[in-house]
Amino acid sequence: MIRFENISKQNSHRILFFEASASLNRGEKVGLVGPNGAGKTTLFRMITGEEAPDEGQVAIEKQVSIGYFNQDVGEMSGRSAVAEVMDGAGPVSVVAAELAELEVAMCDPDRAGDMEAIIARYGEVQARFEELGGYELEGRAREVLAGLSFSQEMMDMDVGALSGGWKMRVALGRILLMRPDAMLLDEPSNHLDLESLIWLEEFLKEYEGALLMTSHDREFLNRIVTKIVEIDGGSLTSYSGDYAFYERQRALNEKQQQAQFERQQAMLAKELKFIERFKARASHATQVQSRVKKLDKIERFEPPKRRQTVSFDFPPAPRSGDDVVVMKNVHKGYGSRTIYQGLDFMIRRKERWCVMGVNGAGKSTLLKLVAGSTEPDEGTVAVGGSVRMGYFSQHAMELLDGDSTVFESLEGSFPQAGQGSLRSLAGCFGFSGDDVEKKCRVLSGGEKARLVMATMLFNPPNFLVLDEPTNHLDLDTKEMLISALAAYEGTMLFVSHDRRFLATLSNRVLELTPEGIHQYGGGYTEYVARTGQEAPGLHK
Structure with missing residues (x-):
């Protein structure tokens, strides 16, 4: 139906495709994957005729x-x-x-x-x-x-x-x-x-x-x-x-390619050692020449191209008190619209609450009340002793100083930190090499989210409040974040539409519905098993 036949494409100095071929057949459902900047959007644009291959x-x-x-x-x-x-x-x-x-x-x-x-x-x-x-x-x-x-x-x-x-x-x-x-x-x-x-x-x-x-x-x-x-x-x-099959197969291919490369390297080393040892002896001249010719003809195996993967380890956060947040008789509305009426809710140390609810149910409002960025109309929201909170919201991305570079932004937040540790932090969140010199105003949504996240996690809070933290993140950064948060020992309250994030990180569910507010012990996976639905707005 659609075929790419030996396409090559260069974007300024960067080669995106070189004699590449693939096809999309009738009825096929195909996922297109690759690192940021690999050429996924260019491939789409070549199909629609907005761009042409070289x-x-x-x-x-x-x-x-x-x-x-x-x-x-x-x-x-x-x-x-x-x-x-x-x-x-x-x-x-x-x-x-x-x-x-x-x-x-x-x-x-x-x-x-x-x-x-x-x-x-x-x-x-x-x-x-x-x-x-x-x-x-x-x-x-x-x-x-x-x-x-x-x-x-x-x-x-x-x-x-x-x-x-x-x-x-x-x-x-x-x-x-x-x-x-x-x-x-x-x-x-x-x-x-x-x-x-x-x-x-x-x-x-x-x-x-x-x-x-x-x-x-x-x-x-x-x-x-x-x-x-x-x-x-x-x-x-x-x-x-x-995608899961692709990940397994790619890892297997890399392992096989590495083994093949190592075997060939060992063989080449052995042959070169023989040539080096006997090249001056007339009695072995024929054998030496034969082996030199053989090596010239061998097709050399390449080692697998390693994707840069980074991991982020949380420095240990100070211990908070056992009662992290206590909400009592909270009322909250906007104009004539009531969001909460008499809400009682408590978060204990090491609990990881995911908040579920349809659009407009009040998920972000709950996080804002806890973070103190909005006040209840009635009732109280008390944050416990020794709680150090980190709050990630989409609004935080708008507060970055457009004239600062990525590195200056990190340096401004942590003036006592050494250059090495800040560069290492930037690298964990996908800013390697010259990327740290980018001005914040030219950053994409994903880059802004990563910078805000890096700033929040460097001096670790013991209570994380996260509103859609994965919205702009690519697959690799998302995996890094999930792995890091899985090892995090603090308390969490978060909203996310990413089911892997929900299933891996939650151990409590707060469900906001028009019929009322429900609390579930156990995480998102248990919630799905108990309710028979993956989200509150769906009824099977």
């Missing part, structure tokens, strides 16, 4: 419709969310637009002389609209938006009034409603809450076209894809299986 070709079967979702949604305003989604539905949206124009024309007294022709054309267009399933289109568009957590009120709002994250969902909804032959999704799981993520998962499982997507959510990839295409060192390598 050499080789991208061959696409005729008449194949392609839908492409990326993070750059552009300007949207002047139409409702539902109209914007319907506009992406392919041929039927063109017919719908003409139908709307003809309806206006039929009501225009200045066009009374053309009425017969207008009515005749209206009949033709209406028949075509019906044939394309146009009358079900609005219902389907609303269904998709509901799956992406839009309320009916938001569906009919001007899309220009929505935040960037919700506009992303509208752009994603356009592609999903279109149901093209091939769908290209670049990070569709960003900006989605857990309910939307699970709905999208089911939608994509049932989608019959070809799918090529990137995602930083390994659970999401594992449940959808049946093939992985990896970009690494200019090559495209295909693995038949999900």
Whole structure:
């Protein structure tokens, strides 16, 4: 359906692809993986024709419709969310637009002389609209938006009034409603809450076209894809299986390649030793020449290319008191909307609470109350003795000084720390070499999140309050963070839509629902087993 045939592509001085080949076949669901900057987005852009390979070709079967979702949604305003989604539905949206124009024309007294022709054309267009399933289109568009957590009120709002994250969902909804032959999704799981993520998962499982997507959510990839295409060192390598299979297979391949390389190195060393020892002896001249020729012809094995993986070890945090947070009879509302009414909640030392609830249930509000960045309308929030809190929120990323470099930002936070330890900290969070000299204003969302996280964790708090800490993190950084937090000995309260993060790190669940607030002993995995649902907004 779509084939990359010996493509080469250079981006300024960087070689992204060199004589690389891969294919996307009908009905395949493929995960595209590779380190940041490897060329994943460039590959998408070559399929859509926005970029061309320097050499080789991208061959696409005729008449194949392609839908492409990326993070750059552009300007949207002047139409409702539902109209914007319907506009992406392919041929039927063109017919719908003409139908709307003809309806206006039929009501225009200045066009009374053309009425017969207008009515005749209206009949033709209406028949075509019906044939394309146009009358079900609005219902389907609303269904998709509901799956992406839009309320009916938001569906009919001007899309220009929505935040960037919700506009992303509208752009994603356009592609999903279109149901093209091939769908290209670049990070569709960003900006989605857990309910939307699970709905999208089911939608994509049932989608019959070809799918090529990137995602930083390994659970999401594992449940959808049946093939992985990896970009690494200019090559495209295909693995038949999900992301977990790819990880195992890649590790096995690396092990085999390392063993092969070591065996050959040992053999070469032995041969060179023989040549060196006997090269001056006439009696061994023939043997020496024979071995020199043999070595010249041998194809040398390369050692496996090691991906840079970093780990972060928490310095031990001071011990807090046993009662970390006590909330009593807390009331909180915004305007006429009540969020909490008489909430009693306690966090004890070493508990790791994950907070679950649909959009608007009050998850971030709870974290803000605990962190002291908002006050209750009534009741008390008491933080216990010797508690040193670290609070990560999306807002913290906006507070970075744009004129400071990454290193200056760390140095400003920790003036007593040595350069070596700060560079080591920066490296753990993905800022190696010249990256520490980047100005904060040019950092991507993921880089800002990593910098805020590094600043928070260097002088470790004994109580972490984390609001969607993995939102902008790539797979490798996310794994590093999960491993580090798994070894962390303090107390945690967090909100996340990443199921691996939830399952690995929680040992308590606080569920916020319209019917009330429920507390569960045991972590997210036990919560799923007990309730039969992966998120509060889903009922099986």
